[in-house]
Ligand SMILES: Nc1nc2c(ncn2[C@@H]2O[C@H](COP(=O)(O)OP(=O)(O)OP(=O)(O)O)[C@@H](O)[C@H]2O)c(=O)[nH]1
């Protein structure tokens with residue numbers, strides 16, 4: 001379906017407001033507030049993404065202002081908009097394979113910088129080595145974000161995550177390869193194939209379309225965006241001020257504790273974070289991880305400044 005020469009939709013698109021629930025490259029599916037769906041043709045680089053709130057008038061799509069934007073960085077450093085109007089981002093990890101050091105922290109910072117509330121999913125809790133891993137992650141993050149230990153394979157722990165989404169959240173998952181994101185999506189929405197089937201029934205065309213991105217409604221409530229290839233995305237680079245502002249654990253330190261408002265919590269005089277870490281009131285290992293990420297972020301910032309000067 002959706003060859004460039006095909007009609008924008010197989011029926012007259014109804015007029016009204018709704019949300020883009022799937023993106024097929026040359027057409028988007030709009031889900032109207034009353035539940036009806038239609039396909040509307042768009043230009044290849046129209047800038048529309050799943051999650052966009054739109055008004056449809058005839059074949060014209062008017063995009064309404066976005067509350068949030070989720071971006072990713074590709075292998076060449078290009079930045080792409082992935083989805084709009086999400087409110088939560090699930091960071092998926094597993095005891096095997098484990099994500100690289102600092103991954104969870106950077107994902108939390110990137111989510112918060114994009115105004116998304118991060119939560120942590122620890123998959124594969126059926127594995128024997130899961131318990132100490134879950135305990136370590138809880139100790140580091142439970143004070144900062146919701147933590148969901150579960151097993152996509154056995155289904156244990158899925159109910160708590162379903163209940164979280166059922167509060168009305170719209171989110172996506174990120175995580176490194178092999179942690180079980182696809183398994184988790186399938187466990188949460190077994191009807192994924194069914195939705196694809198419904199859409200194609202509507203369009204009356206075959207199943208051989210590349211769907212770039214889909215918004216799935218979960219059975220108990222809430223929505224999940226599935227964007228092939230996105231889940232392993234390179235997080236958009238975080239800046240040093242974003243890191244200092246959003247690093248998990250720092251939210252427990254009252255704002256204004258450091259002498260300088262833009263304190264990077266490294267060597268500034270009157271830095272409350274460094275003082276708390278040195279006296280054990282802030283976990284020393286968490287502070288050490290922060291400094292390692294800050295080092296890496298500052299190297300990238302220096303490289304970008306150098307490139308900017310050269311350019
Ligand atoms: N033991 C166990 N294995 C799981 C679980 N969930 C997924 N796996 C296995 O982990 C492997 C990776 O699962 P995927 O769902 O493909 O992981 P992914 O994160 O989508 O991987 P990519 O597509 O590479 O990004 C597969 O062999 C799954 O069978 C789980 O809850 N427990």
Ligand SMILES: [Zn+2]
Pocket residue numbers: 258259263264265266268270271272273274
């Ligand atoms: Zn400080």
